[in-house]
Amino acid sequence: MKKWVFAVVSLASIHVGVARADDAADEQLARTSFKEGAALVEEAEWQGALVAFERSRAAREHALTLYNIGVCQRFLGRYTLARETLRGALARGEQKPGEMSQLFVDQAKTYLKEIDAKLARFTLVVDPPNTKVAIEGRPVTASADSPNVFVAGIAESGEGKSTGLARFEVLVDPRPLVLTFSLDGHDTIEMRKDPKPGSHEEVSASMTSQPAQLRIASNVNGAVVRIDGVDVGLTPVLVSRPPGVRIVSVSSAGYVPYESKLTLPPGQLVPIDARLEVEKQPLTKKWWFWTASGVALVGVGLLTYFIVRPAPERPQPEAGGLGWLAEVK
């Protein structure tokens, strides 16, 4: 435990010693932040220290700042990130020999060895291969080690990305993780895993299509909507149906029924705005036709009535507010 305290506190003095730059403001910020980070490390406040070192790094890049960031990340359990950062520190140390002494090069390599033993591995099997994968809300990053090995926890937070592979390996931190598999038009799958250090597990995710949603409106509100002949409500209405070919009909009394056959894509909202045209009136629906016919009929009717008195009619059964009269046989 004492070893890391020594390493980081020592770094502070080295860093302050070597960092004499022209850009005084940046240099000052880098130094202050570095000192602040080192002090927080002494109190094992890894999160705070990490923030301070990141600030120092933003002001001035230095191999030892990277090293310290990597050490903080390691103690926060962010092993994949620590691995990446420590590798970066060693690479910069090689480019700029004065920035990192052999002591810290050796220490970084020791940490890397330890981290490699602790990392867990998932073999992810995804169907279809273009499924987007995110682990703890970050896309996986291609590893320099192998084309079908990826690393979790390095990339910036964001939507998952597809690797294009149906089967690949991912290096992950050994801690509770949420794996998110997503694909447009498919149900997102979230899995919680708690990989142990050095463990290897195969994880499969097969995506299922989401139902499509149909938002059906019409210029005549309250028109009856049927999908594949089944009454689903009155416009405007929002319904879910499995993807595939569906026949949508919208009808209202006095209007020409609307009917459309369409293919519903998975997971998408398909708006339908049915334009119901007023039913063209045949001659028999013109007002004057019936007025004239009515007058004639009344005349004939009256005449007939007086010739042949109508027999009383049987009381008609009522169809009620729902307008339905069930016929029993």
Added chain:
Amino acid sequence: MARDALVPIRSRLGRSLAVVLLGGGAAWSCSQEAPPAYPSALVTIDTDLPVPSVISRLAVDVFNAEGKWIEQRQFTFTSREEWPASFGVVMRDDTRSTDVLLRIRAFVGERDYLGERFVPRVPFVPKPVATSLAQLCKDAPVLPHRDILVQRAGDKPLFEKTCGDSGTLVLDNATGSVAAHVDIPQKGRYRFEVVTSLLASMETYAFGSSLHLAKNCLEPEATTLACSHAIATQDAHFGKVELDLDPGRYTLITASSLGGSVGNVALRWAESSQWDAVELPPAEAPVLVERGAELTMDPADGVTPTTEPSPDSAVDRLVRLHLELGNPLRPRVLLTGACAGTMAKLAVQNNRVDAAKSETCINDATKLEPAPWGATPFDVGAGAGSQRTSAGTFALDACTADDSDDDVACVPGGAFVLGSATERGLVGAPGSSPVRIVATSRFFIDRDEVTVGRYRKAFDSGLEIPEAYLPYADDRRARATFSDEPKGREDLPLNFIMWQGARKICQHFGGDLPTEAQWERAASFDPDRGKRRFPWGDEEPTCDRTVYGRADSFALCRPLVTLPFAVTSKDLEGDVSFLGIRGLAGNVSEWVLGSPRRYDDPCWRATTVIDPVCFDPNDSARSERGGAWTSLVLAVALRSETSTAYSREQLGFRCAYAERPARR
């Protein structure tokens, strides 16, 4: 004179003739009596459940005197003004009277037809989970050919090794098992599968189980004939084995290398050639079957309706009518919320319904009564009789402004739909679908989650909790809100508290953990629309409104950087329900009183409509409601679960009270 005298005589003759003609005509006309009305009825239907937030559909099935199914009609309702609803029934035959049976169902929404049949209401008896291999084998049932059997697995492994992808026993078994015996009748090829498996623990949703087929149940490793682990289906690993077997008894046993999990596992087996054979519902089931344009009740015809009302979210009523010539009936039927979820029992024989032997719930879900006769004047069901609708009056119990204070909100009693048919939560969570019609009595609930300060004050004034259930302090869990000495976190919700501890605290306050129904009612209540999708309405959550999506690993909102990762109620002013209850959607999720079972589980079906609780003390997990600062989805209908053996940093609680508690 003679001429003058003739005029009145002619006039009188004319008048007499007219009178005779008119009188004769009238007599002829009056002699034509109106024929009697056909045997008919005008049936008026009302409900006391809210329309349309609970009841939006009506299905009416008509059966004739011989019990033959004649027709079904479905109707959609969009407003309360459309109730009561009415329709007619007629037999156009003036030579006889007839009997008719009506099955009237008011319901929330339809779903795929599952060949449902009447299942009697039975008290829920929790099944114990096997704690030893000997007990597991002793209690293992015999699984009939092609049946599906669901059993619950505990969290303790009962044997050591299970198989990995290779089929060899290389992985450590880390969870409990279910087992079933199978009797192979003849030599042949057989298939065995874990049909579904959902095991849940604190951090892991383990979708699947491996499957052993063993010759001896007590030696599942030494006598395993086949073992299967990684069969990827959708999102799960379901064990599946297929092999040639000799006649005899074998045992199916499940296992999992993912530890600490509990949950339901379903097993099935069949002769390989018969695995996919279509199985029709048994002939005695009340199945509606369609054959072309003609609808019969003959399941042998092989075509069934695609959708039917779900029995759990319907009021299902039978009414008999005696239709007489010349005497139209006007019966009125009240579909009461008290019968929600109680399916009518149709007595079916030879594809005909015997109306006299059929039974229905009238106004008490605990008893079925013979289908009643509707007559004129006749009101079927309590409270019927008014021409105005009773919609929305079931279990209604309003709150006044004085009932609530700064600390607790009064939640009005009333009916609502528990769950959601459309919300999709974490795959494998207990699920909010299928939905149920439920009601809650008036109750009170904390406006905020129980805070560290409130707990400390109670603890200092005598609250007693067994040591095992005390909340963790920050010296044991870095993200714990509680500390032995106050550290400025007194207004934060208490976290790292186990379910048992949370319940003790609520009981100390004079209340209890809210039930799932109470929690959802409080979070979603809206007097105008019945139910909201989120506590504040239907708008999707945003980072400004509530505290969610803030784990440092999710980019949805700016991560919380100050430990512990929870906020005080002051930061939750946007996350407020209609009743002024804060933090239901985000911040920390909340323990509730209930078991994480589907809403159509026998445990739920045995509950009452008003204040239902599905609680199986043998379950190793309890339901958890609401989102947390780590969550990405927040709809109030969503559910999750956590083992009773765990406490979590993003899990707190609030309390509910039957009576208004004293002001704090």
